[in-house]
Amino acid sequence: MTSISPADTEPPRWTINASVETLLLGASLFWAVAVNQRFFAGALAGHPGDNLGFTLALGLALVALNFLLLAPFATRHSVKPLLALMFVATAFAAHYMNRLGVYLDPSMLRNVLRTDVREASELFTPSLVPDLLLLAVLPLLVLWRVRIVRRAGWATALGVRIAGIGIAAAVLVGTVVAQYQPLASLMRNQKELRYLITPANYVWSLASVFGRDARASGPKKVLGADARPGPSWKTDTRPRVVVFVVGETARAANWGLDGYSRQTTPQLASLPVVAFRDVTSCGTNTEVSVPCMFSALGRRHYDEDTIRGSESLLNLLARAGVGVRWRDNQSGCKGVCDGVPTETAAEVAPPALCPGGACLDEALLAGLDDWLNKVDGRQILVLHQLGNHGPAYFRRYPPEYERFQPACRNEDLRSCTREQIVNAYDNALLYTDHVLATLVRTLQAHADRVDATMIYVSDHGESLGENNFYLHGLPYAIAPQEQKKVPMVVWANSGGPLDTGCLARKAAEPASHDNLFHLMLGLLDVQTSLYEPEMDPSHGCRREPGA
Numbered sequence: 001m002t003s004i005s006p007a008d009t010e011p012p013r014w015t016i017n018a019s020v021e022t023l024l025l026g027a028s029l030f031w032a033v034a035v036n037q038r039f040f041a042g043a044l045a046g047h048p049g050d051n052l053g054f055t056l057a058l059g060l061a062l063v064a065l066n067f068l069l070l071a072p073f074a075t076r077h078s079v080k081p082l083l084a085l086m087f088v089a090t091a092f093a094a095h096y097m098n099r100l101g102v103y104l105d106p107s108m109l110r111n112v113l114r115t116d117v118r119e120a121s122e123l124f125t126p127s128l129v130p131d132l133l134l135l136a137v138l139p140l141l142v143l144w145r146v147r148i149v150r151r152a153g154w155a156t157a158l159g160v161r162i163a164g165i166g167i168a169a170a171v172l173v174g175t176v177v178a179q180y181q182p183l184a185s186l187m188r189n190q191k192e193l194r195y196l197i198t199p200a201n202y203v204w205s206l207a208s209v210f211g212r213d214a215r216a217s218g219p220k221k222v223l224g225a226d227a228r229p230g231p232s233w234k235t236d237t238r239p240r241v242v243v244f245v246v247g248e249t250a251r252a253a254n255w256g257l258d259g260y261s262r263q264t265t266p267q268l269a270s271l272p273v274v275a276f277r278d279v280t281s282c283g284t285n286t287e288v289s290v291p292c293m294f295s296a297l298g299r300r301h302y303d304e305d306t307i308r309g310s311e312s313l314l315n316l317l318a319r320a321g322v323g324v325r326w327r328d329n330q331s332g333c334k335g336v337c338d339g340v341p342t343e344t345a346a347e348v349a350p351p352a353l354c355p356g357g358a359c360l361d362e363a364l365l366a367g368l369d370d371w372l373n374k375v376d377g378r379q380i381l382v383l384h385q386l387g388n389h390g391p392a393y394f395r396r397y398p399p400e401y402e403r404f405q406p407a408c409r410n411e412d413l414r415s416c417t418r419e420q421i422v423n424a425y426d427n428a429l430l431y432t433d434h435v436l437a438t439l440v441r442t443l444q445a446h447a448d449r450v451d452a453t454m455i456y457v458s459d460h461g462e463s464l465g466e467n468n469f470y471l472h473g474l475p476y477a478i479a480p481q482e483q484k485k486v487p488m489v490v491w492a493n494s495g496g497p498l499d500t501g502c503l504a505r506k507a508a509e510p511a512s513h514d515n516l517f518h519l520m521l522g523l524l525d526v527q528t529s530l531y532e533p534e535m536d537p538s539h540g541c542r543r544e545p546g547a
């Protein structure tokens, strides 16, 4: 016996009665129309001829796709929480796609999942409010008033669901067949457009990331089991240090040493550094580039699963006898420093450099002088910068570096002029210039005892509004040069094993992240069959036997 409550007998007048299928269809239609503008724009841009028919077919296919995505998981009890969650997630997705030109591919989703709270909080700007109201709050209000109609018996319910799925699949296949020619050429020429199909893009990308993580969860494969010290370890008894600064979001286009019209690197320009002026990054985001920089595969043989599933260059170097340390001022080392000593800038720096718990990059240099006084053997110290991490470029530098004015002082880049955005971005580069020059001067001061090399390279570039793209992380195949060309600077003490005059001649040639693995092996003289001398810019430029 069930008791009947008054609410059941007298539903408020503004309640909507709907079956689960009707509700799913409504949500599918809403998303197809309300959040796929960029997909439609991209698809129609290269489409000659009958646009109306093609648009209608694409729209119909999107509705069917959305329905197929939801139908297997929506029951009478789960449909409302499921849709509520997806209305909110889709509103966020649409906001960043439309405002910043983001594509939600697996690599972008991995970046989102690994972002820390501080990084993420900079993306919560007032401009989110209208999108959230329209795309989340409004549909949630409607959803709240929906009363799910119960079907008579589970057999009927199951039958209706199966029929619904069948119809949606037929519509999807039908539209694809009807528009086969234009769709095939679209997918051939603009593959990346599929990452604009919302919400399927983030659902698919999320599933792909979890699938990959599950496959890579075992122990990591050993990298370079044959790694061993080279001959110079016996003949050269001076301490040898490589300080590798992994930069963040610095693009070559705005780098003074690379010929930018503004001098954004005045301090480095006054030091005897070697600037590589044509360097290509492995990826367009940290999650791809950082593991790639420390892998033997690089962009040439890029394979995400293999890189994630094996040790990094740092593990290989440690096994050969190199002292390894990773010091981080960002959201971690992306698996590269697993099994090696790691510390954060906040742990080692005086609190004055870390206002509110967020450290300026100078914090990475804390205690360096003391360390160099005592250092012995062969060492690699990796400093992972916060660099030019956006959108809050103005938070990346102390006030005295606000030299290019007016600078954008708002996380919502769209509320600033392009000039203000570029000014803030360039000020952050000025500060990186200061951090690197300070590091070089510190190493110089120890050159009587320690041979040191400083290598700086950014992990990827940044879009500053060109073609309406902001930040970074576009799929590599379609990413603009601004996101892929990065600065790279090398300094070594004169009289040390590296002949920088020789290196400067090599620096005129194009280079990439793929060179770093081999460069580090060369500089530390660690031998392994993975080493390719022709990939090592220091090969032929080192004053030691066999180099």
Ligand SMILES: [Zn+2]
Pocket (backbone or CB within 6 Å): 248, 249, 285, 286, 287, 459, 460
């Ligand atoms: Zn990055």
